[in-house]
């Protein structure tokens with residue numbers, strides 16, 4: 213019956229998109245994190261410079277970096293689009309989206325609701341919202357992101373910010389080990405803040421300061437995923453370093 217043929221062909225197309233020349237629709241960021249089995253879920257970040265590290269890497273095609281990350285087994289890609297301190301460009305989102313079939317998180321310093329619509333228009337799947345910047349408006353921005361079809365990842369660094377994030381309704385909460393005001397990295401921040409968030413059913417992403425597999429192993433009891441940037445962007449072989457983190 214023709215319907216059986218259509219269903220069979222569709223199943224083949226979905227299972228082997230490369231052969232059919234079609235790209236798989238990526239999982240959501242939450243699904244991508246939760247679907248990782250037997251290894252660590254790592255969000256691999258593209259940033260060419262930063263206030264704490266200075267210039268990290270010559271600006272090159274972010275699509276090529278994203279391909280290396282995808283080949284290294286990351287769960288998703290984070291893209292810094294801020295130009296002045298991180299060497300990013302908003303258009304990097306589309307370049308990365310065209311290069312890989314992974315969820316793409318837009319990282320920038322969102323304080324105006326128009327940036328939510330901009331993030332959607334750029335083609336991102338998820339958007340970083342920093343509780344330390346948004347304060348009592350965090351919940352408003354979480355709702356706006358969802359209305360725009362974006363997954364909010366709310367970043368925190370203190371107990372008060374963790375409570376803001378929990379109350380905002382965000383399912384994904386990033387615990388930044390870096391104090392964004394002082395640049396100090398305290399790797400125990402994730403362990404210190406994760407408990408109440410995970411008890412509340414939130415998915416915790418440990419961010420910043422990951423230098424190698426040992427940092428992953430030490431934090432793994434407290435986090436569902438990890439976000440790493442400098443250790444990958446400064447490596448001669450980012451794919452190899454990423455594989456070490458994923459398999460830590």
Ligand SMILES: O=C(O)c1ccccc1NCC(=O)[C@H](O)[C@H](O)COP(=O)(O)O
Pocket residue numbers: 257259262263264265388390392395419420421422439440441442443
């Ligand atoms: O990375 C910085 O120096 C920085 C300074 C001020 C605000 C934000 C900053 N970084 C954004 C991030 O959260 C990190 O890029 C991300 O967590 C990855 O951190 P790392 O692996 O230590 O590069």
